[in-house]
Amino acid sequence: GTISGNIPRVEYSNKTLKLEGEIIIKVFDGDIKITQLASSGLFTDFPKFSSELEINNLDLDQLTGKFKFGGITGKLSGFVRQLTMENWHPITFYAWLGTPDDDDSRHRISQKAVKNIASIGGGGASDILSRSFLSVFETFGYDKIGLGCYLHDGVCQLMGVEARPQGYAIITGGGLPQIEVIGYNPRVDWNVL
Numbered sequence: 001g002t003i004s005g006n007i008p009r010v011e012y013s014n015k016t017l018k019l020e021g022e023i024i025i026k027v028f029d030g031d032i033k034i035t036q037l038a039s040s041g042l043f044t045d046f047p048k049f050s051s052e053l054e055i056n057n058l059d060l061d062q063l064t065g066k067f068k069f070g071g072i073t074g075k076l077s078g079f080v081r082q083l084t085m086e087n088w089h090p091i092t093f094y095a096w097l098g099t100p101d102d103d104d105s106r107h108r109i110s111q112k113a114v115k116n117i118a119s120i121g122g123g124g125a126s127d128i129l130s131r132s133f134l135s136v137f138e139t140f141g142y143d144k145i146g147l148g149c150y151l152h153d154g155v156c157q158l159m160g161v162e163a164r165p166q167g168y169a170i171i172t173g174g175g176l177p178q179i180e181v182i183g184y185n186p187r188v189d190w191n192v193l
Contacts, residue, residue, distance in 0.1 A: 016040040030058035030075070046087050053080040057100060070113025072145070075103040090151055090190070098146025098161060107174060108139045117170055118181050120147065120158070120193065141175020147183075149193075156188045 005023035012018075016038055023034040033054040041047045060072040078097035085091060099107070109117075146161035147170055160168035164182055171181040 014040075017042060028058040028062040030077075031056050032058075049083075049085040049088070051080075051083050053083065055079065055097065057103075064113065069116055071110040071139070072108070072113050074105050074107040074142075074145070075100050076145075092152050094148075094150045096146070096148040096159075098148075099144040107142045107144075109142050109145070109171065109179070110139050114140065114171070114179060114181060117145075117147075120170070120183065120188070140177055140179040141173065142178065143172045143174030145171050151190055154190050156190050156193050158183060158186050158188060 003023065003025050005021065007019050007021040007023070009020040010017070011020070017040070019037040021035075023037065025032040025034070033056070034051055035054075036050070036052045038051070039047060039049045055076065055078045058076045060074045060076050063076065064070060064072045076097055077100040078095065080093050080095040083090065083093040083095075144161045148159040149156040150159075151157075158168065160170045160183055161172050162169040167182045167184040168186070169180060170183050171179065173180045
């Protein structure tokens with residue numbers, strides 16, 4: 001991809017470097033916009049970093065094709081707000097990644113990707129896939145994918161596309177064959193996740 005930016009002002013005070021403006025990374029046919037970038041102790045043993053990110057229309061097929069996660073087609077948008085990192089480890093943030101409302105592209109997900117996503121929310125969906133008639137399908141249709149996290153005190157409070165009586169939907173079905181993945185574990189230790 002490409003990186004461009006508009007940084008009209010750089011300020012250094014109280015041992016903190018702040019960049020005003022934005023940095024735009026064009027990648028996977030979409031873009032990631034970074035704003036409110038600040039750092040203190042950058043060249044010490046304990047750097048601190050904060051920022052806001054906006055993710056717009058990344059191509060999931062290109063993105064998942066670069067990793068051994070499993071294939072997904074469609075678009076992905078979202079945000080990371082109030083990101084604070086210490087020594088390059090996240091301390092707190094509020095994040096959401098999901099299918100944009102205006103995404104009219106084809107939505108398919110591989111069995112491997114379903115198993116990996118299902119492992120996040122618990123509930124044993126990967127066992128059901130491998131032991132049922134669903135194991136004959138290589139891909140499934142979906143309507144929306146979405147996962148959010150509010151990280152605080154080392155615990156990630158998870159949320160999905162829709163609330164369910166006993167959890168939250170990470171993937172909602174659409175097309176044939178369709179699959180739905182429900183997360184049952186709303187709180188996960190960040191290091192475990």
